[in-house]
């Protein structure tokens with residue numbers, strides 16, 4: 001694990017004039033972190049602390065790093081927040097960032113929290129990326145269709161019930177991509193989603209994996225999608241309902257040992273700009289002392305991004321997908337000093353690197369799936385970042 005801690009750790013909080021265009025506040029696109037939903041949430045910059053974790057036990061090790069940091073802050077810790085982005089599996093790098101400056105906007109009021117020295121830096125205007133050139137990622141579109149067809153064949157043999165397969169798409173722009181530009185465009189187009197940024201992974205996810213407030217846990221499971229029409233047919237399709245139910249079941253069985261009074265409501269249809277999903281709301285009361293990251297360790301990957309049974313799906317993904325998922329499809333969000341926080345699933349996102357972006361999109365596949373339909377579904381999911389980048 002690599003760790004960077006600040007020299008001085010005094011924490012200051014002050015109310016500032018409320019601004020609806022928070023994206024203008026970071027002085028540059030460097031080290032921007034974000035978690036915004038319908039104009040509310042947090043955006044930060046600078047790094048008061050950074051923790052990078054690779055290998056097994058990433059949630060437990062991240063929880064330890066965060067609680068050690070909180071202990072160092074002492075009484076000041078109450079307003080500190082860590083932004084977290086986990087790797088899909090043990091092989092990748094997970095990141096926790098405590099921003100030096102954090103702007104929180106809630107109920108039409110804004111506050112700025114500063115940790116450490118927070119040296120002021122010159123403000124650069126938000127730059128547009130210019131023309132975008134697109135190219136294939138790990139697999140060309142047609143080849144990925146064949147991979148889905150092979151997965152369908154294996155599902156029909158009864159090897160497993162559901163698998164989620166993903167593909168990537170590469171963008172190259174004239175100018176370096178300013179994360180503030182992409183975040184602003186995503187937030188404008190997708191107010192129902194959580195617009196996130198952690199260490200260059202930027203997206204607008206519709207899926208809340210786990211939210212913890214005291215002993216209350218909530219989640220909204222999404223699985224089963226339609227890119228055309230209003231999505232109402234999803235409710236009456238047995239294969240979409242199955243695809244959805246596997247995802248709900250996987251979340252419920254993961255949280256069950258830690259919770260009582262588990263309630264579900266759904267499925268209903270969640271209509272987004274480019275796509276509609278089946279959605280089930282879950283709420284529960286925690287009965288064990290498990291923290292948010294402990295719950296995430298149990299829940300990830302749900303069958304919204306992995307499959308059923310989980311182990312067989314992981315095997316088929318690594319056999320067929322030919323993709324390094326990195327931090328795509330893994331928990332992303334924030335934690336506070338008291339153990340509360342929100343973790344979404346990093347979907348509808350791209351990893352930025354200078355003037356390049358790598359976009360990710362995946363689909364749940366069941367025995368009845370049609371590979372051509374699944375390919376179109378990934379196109380609809382790419383559209384979130386694609387349209388924002390080309391704005």
Ligand SMILES: C=C(O[C@H]1C=CC=C(C(=O)O)[C@@H]1O)C(=O)O
Nearest residue numbers: 222223224225304361362363364
């Ligand atoms: C894996 C993705 O979406 C998941 C979440 C919602 C609906 C999904 C589906 O219908 O396949 C996926 O399970 C993605 O957006 O890359």
